[in-house]
Amino acid sequence: MIETLFGNLAIFVLSLLVGVEVISKIPSTLHTPMMSGSNAIHGVVIAGAITIASVANSPAGYVLTFIAGVLAAANVFGGYVVTDRMLQMFTRPTSAKPETSKKDVS
Amino acid sequence: MIETLFGNLAIFVLSLLVGVEVISKIPSTLHTPMMSGSNAIHGVVIAGAITIASVANSPAGYVLTFIAGVLAAANVFGGYVVTDRMLQMFTRPTSAKPETSKKDVS
Amino acid sequence: MSTFDFLVGIVYLASATLFVVGLHMMRAPSTARRGNLISAGGMVIAVLTTIVFATVNAGGNWIGWAALIVGVAVGAVYGVVQARTVQMTSIPQLVSIFNAVGGGAAAAVAFAEFVAHTDHTQLDLTVSIPIVLDVLIGSITFAGSLIAAGKLQGIISGKPLTFPGARVLNVLVALIALGAAVLALFGAPNLPLLLVVLVASLIFGVLMVLPIGGADAPVVVSLLNAFTGLAVAMAGFAINSQALIIAGALVGAAGTILTLQMAKAMNRSVGAIILGGFGTADVKTSAGSGSDDLTNVRQLTADDVAIQLAYAQHVLIAPGFGLAAAQAQHEVAELAKLLTDHGVDVKYAIHPVAGRMPGHMNVLLAEANVPYDQMLQLDEANAAFGNCDVALVVGANDVCNPDARKPGNAVSGMPILDVDHAKSVVVIKRSMSPGYAGISNPLFTDPKTGMFFADAKQGLADITTAVKEYVTA
Amino acid sequence: MSTFDFLVGIVYLASATLFVVGLHMMRAPSTARRGNLISAGGMVIAVLTTIVFATVNAGGNWIGWAALIVGVAVGAVYGVVQARTVQMTSIPQLVSIFNAVGGGAAAAVAFAEFVAHTDHTQLDLTVSIPIVLDVLIGSITFAGSLIAAGKLQGIISGKPLTFPGARVLNVLVALIALGAAVLALFGAPNLPLLLVVLVASLIFGVLMVLPIGGADAPVVVSLLNAFTGLAVAMAGFAINSQALIIAGALVGAAGTILTLQMAKAMNRSVGAIILGGFGTADVKTSAGSGSDDLTNVRQLTADDVAIQLAYAQHVLIAPGFGLAAAQAQHEVAELAKLLTDHGVDVKYAIHPVAGRMPGHMNVLLAEANVPYDQMLQLDEANAAFGNCDVALVVGANDVCNPDARKPGNAVSGMPILDVDHAKSVVVIKRSMSPGYAGISNPLFTDPKTGMFFADAKQGLADITTAVKEYVTA
C-alpha cells in the first residue's frame, strides 16, 4: 500500500518536473495550439472512465460511467482533432530561404 | 519486489525525460561549467558508498567501501568546488545596459 | 502488483514518453503537427492498454460497459463535430469547453470510485484525499471553464459581473466546499457530504470566473487547463492509474508555466486577473463613440493607403483584436499577397497577446494560408520596424501604444510593437475609441500616422480594390 | 516498505527536485552559480538522509564506517585541493578525472553489493542485471576517462594511438567482458566471473579511448560523463536507492544531449569520433613548419596592428585554441580594456568549439574578468561582423575558415564565425600552419587580412605596449 503510494508520488513529482521543463520558452506563435494540445492530453481521463466502467455495479455507477464517458470522449477526441486542424494550417514557408535554426526545436 | 522494481523503473524513465528536457538549448557559453556541474551531480554515488559501508562485514567489503569512499568523495567535493570556481568568474556585465531577456532563463 | 500489472505500468510509461515527445515537438511550427500526432499515438496506446487491463480485472457487468460505450460514442461525435466545424475565431471558447468536460470527467471518475466504496466502513486516506481533491478541483474547473467559454462566446456578458456582497458569498461557498471536503475524508464514506462538495465547488467555479473581464478569459482558460491536469492526476491516485497520474501532472505543470508566460506577456499577474480585470474594454470597443477629438488626426481614404502601400518597399502589418473581431484574416492575407506579387516585401508583426488569446492571431493568419515564416514574433518585428516604410496597423491598439514605455498608466511596462519606429504608419480602425486597456493612444495623433476609419474587413477589401486599380492602371 | 523508508524516499524526491532546479538555473550566466549551489544543497540533503537511513538499517560494523570515513576524507581533500588549484586551462582534464572517479565509485558500489551476496545461492535478476551493468559501464568510464584526461594533459600522446590488429583486440576484449557479464547473471554469485567483467571492461575502456584524437577528447569526456550517470543509476537499482536512480538518470540523459549538441557544433557525429579522429592536428600545430608559402600574405608588425586597432570604432576579437595554448587570456583582456578605455567598442566573438573544449574559451575569458555580456555567441557575433572595423583573430583557425561554406573538405558545413565579413582582419598566430582540421585557410591570404606572426601571449603584449605608446604619444 505505502509502496504503491510512494511510487505514485514519485511519478507525480517527476512528471511535474517534466511538464515544467518541456514547456519552458515556447514561441508565442504556438501558444494557442500548445494550450489545445496539452488540453487533449488530459483527455487520458478516458482511461479512468474505462476503469470505472469495468467495476460499476450500481445504477449510480452506471450513470457516472456514462457521464464520465461522454465528457472524457469529448475532451480527448475533440482536443486532438481541433489541435490537428489548427496545426495543419501552419504551412511551411514557401520562400526559398530555409527556416533559421533559431526557430527549430533543439 | 516487482512493485519496487516498477517504481524504480518509472522513476528512471521519468528522470531520463527530465534530463533531456532540462538541457535542451543551453547557451554554448556555459557548456564547460554545465558539464562540470552535471558531473558533480553524479557524485551522489557517495550515498551508495555510505550504504555499502553500513552493511560491509568482510575484508573485501571494507576495501571496496574505502575505494568507493575515496572515489565518490573526490567526485562530489571536487565537482561542486570546481564548478563554483568557474561560475564565480562569470562576472555580471559592468556596463549600464541591463542583460537582455534573451539570455535569461525562462 | 502482479507481473501483468507490471507490464501495464511499463506500457503506461511508454505512452507517457510519447506525450512528452509530442509536447516537445510542439515547440516549433515545423514539427508541431507531427508532435500532436505522436501524442495522440500515446493516447491510443494508453486507452487500449486500459481496456485490456480493465477487462482482465473486471468486477462489473455489461451494463457498465454499455453505459461507457454509449457515452463515449456521444462524446466523441460531439467533440469531433465541434472540432471540425468550429470557426477559427471561436477556437478559444471551444478549447475552454473541451477543458470543462475534462474536468467534469475527472470529477465523475472520482465520484464513481467513491460510490463504489460506500460499503466500506472507512476509506484509506491515500484514496479519500485524492478523491475529494479531484471532486473539488474537477467541479471548479468544469463550471469555471463553461462560464469562461460563455464569456468568450458573448453569451455571458464580458463585463466583470459583480454584485454587493459577492466577495462574502464567494468566501462562504469556498468555506462550505472545503469544510465538507475535510469532513468527507474521515469516517465511513458519506455520499451526501461529497455531494455538498460537488455542488459547492460548482457554484464556486461560477462565482470565481463571473467577475473576470471577458478579455482576461483566455488566461483563466489556461489556468483552468492546468487545474484539470491536476484533477486528472488526482483521479489517477484514486484509481491507482499511472497513466492518469503522469499525463495529469504533465499537463498541470505545463499549463501552469504556459499561464505564467501568457500573463507575463500581458504584463499582468495571475493573481490580479483572478481578482478581476482592470476594465471592461470589450464593451467600450463595440462601437465608436461620437465624442472623439479629431484635431491632430490625419485621415486617409482607401486610395491614399493603397498608393502608400504600393510605393513602399518594406511593409509590416500589425494585426490586433479588431482584425479577429471583424474576421478579416482572409482580406488581410489577400492584400498582402497582392502587394507581394507587386514586389513589396510584406511581413506580419504579431504581438504575443494581440487579440483575445495568446497565439490566436497566428492561428487566424495560418488559416488564411500565411506561411509562418512571415509571422514575426515581437523581438523580430521590433528589429524590423526601423527599416519599414509603412506599418499597417489593423484593429490593434494597446499592443502598439507607445505610452507603455512611460510609467503610470494601464499598459505601462507591457512589451509593445515599436510601430512608431516605422517611417510611416497607417491605422485601420472604426473610430478613435480605446482598446481593451481603455486608454488613449498617442500613436494615432503622431504626425507620421494616418488614420483610415473603417471596419477592418471592409476597409481592407477597399484598399485591395484600390491597389488593384492602381497596379493595373 | 516501512513508513520510514517512505519518508526517506520523499526526501530523495525533494533533493532530486533541487538537482533539476539547479541544472535549470545553469542555463544562464546570471543564475548559473546559484543553480550550482542549489544542486549542492540537494546533494547535502541526499547524503544526510542516506546517513540516517543507513545508520537505522545498519547491518555492518564500525570497520566499514571507519573505512568510509577515512576514504571520504582522502577523496574530499584530493578533490577540493585539485578544484581549488587547477589552472583554468586544465579544466577539461580535471573534469575528466572527476568523471573517472565517479564511474569507479559506481563500479565499486556494485561490486560491494555483489560481494555482500556471495552467500546467496541465486541472485534475483532485478539485482544482478544492474550490478553487472554497473561494473561494466563504470569500469569502462573509469579507464576511458583517465586515458582522456591523460591525452588532454599531454601525458599520453594526442595522436590516435593504433597498432595492427587493434580493432580485433578491441572486439575480443568487448566479447570477453560481455560474455562474462551474461554468465555472471545466472547461477550462484561468482566472484571470479565478475572480476573478469571488471578487468575486461577496464581494458576495453583504455582501448576505446586510445585511438581517439586528443582534440576529440572533450566530446568523449562528455559522453563518458553520461555513461557515469547511467552507471550510478544502475548502482541505484542494485542497492534500491532512489537518490542514485534519479540523479544518475538525470545526468545520463543530460550528458547525452550535451554530447550531441557539442558534436553538432563541431560538425561531427559521435559515432565518427568514437571510431577515431580525422587528423592529428594538435601535433602539427606544435610548431610552424618552414615550408609556408608567404606569397599573397600581408605581414604586419605590432605597431601596424596597434594603429589599426586604435583607429577602429568596432573591434571583434575571435580567440581560438592558440590563445588557450599560449594561456594568453589575461593579455587579450588587457588589450581589450585598454582599447575600451580609449573609446573603442570591443567585443569577443566566441565560437562554440573554439579551443579544445566547448565553452572553455568563455571560462578562460571569465577568468580574465571579461564580463559575459561582451562574449558574443556565434549568431550574435555573425550579426555584428558586418559592422566591425577590425576583426582580431587570436590563435584561431578552423573556426573562421571560410572554406567551411564550400563542400568537400574537412570543415565543410561546420558553422563558422564570419570573420571575413569584417572591414579588415588581423590574425595573430605563429606561422601559416593549419589548425586541428589540418587544412589551409584562405582567410590568411585574403587581401583585407594582415598576418602578425607571433606567439599569442607575446604578440598581444607587444600590441598592448604599442597601443599604449600610441595613445599617450
Ligand SMILES: NC(=O)c1ccc[n+]([C@@H]2O[C@H](COP(=O)([O-])OP(=O)(O)OC[C@H]3O[C@@H](n4cnc5c(N)ncnc54)[C@H](OP(=O)(O)O)[C@@H]3O)[C@@H](O)[C@H]2O)c1
Ligand atoms: N491576447 C490575449 O491573450 C489577451 C487576453 C486578455 C487581454 N488582452 C489584452 O487585449 C489587448 C489586445 O491589444 P490589441 O491591440 O490587439 O487590441 P485592443 O487594444 O483591444 O484594440 C483593439 C482595437 O480594434 C478596434 N476594432 C474593434 N473592432 C474592429 C473592427 N471590426 N474593425 C476594425 N477595428 C476594430 C477597436 O477600435 P475601434 O472601436 O475604434 O474600431 C480597438 O481599439 C491588450 O491590452 C491585451 O493585454 C489580450
Ligand SMILES: NC(=O)c1ccc[n+]([C@@H]2O[C@H](COP(=O)([O-])OP(=O)(O)OC[C@H]3O[C@@H](n4cnc5c(N)ncnc54)[C@H](OP(=O)(O)O)[C@@H]3O)[C@@H](O)[C@H]2O)c1
Ligand atoms: N572546442 C572543442 O570542443 C573542440 C574539440 C575537439 C576538436 N575541436 C576542433 O578544434 C578546432 C578549433 O578551432 P580553432 O580555430 O580554435 O583552433 P585551430 O583550428 O586548431 O587552430 C589553432 C591555431 O592556433 C595557432 N596557435 C597554436 N598555438 C599558438 C600560440 N601559442 N600562439 C599563437 N597561435 C597559436 C595555430 O597556428 P600556428 O601553429 O601557426 O601558431 C593554429 O592554426 C576546430 O576544428 C574544432 O572542430 C574543438
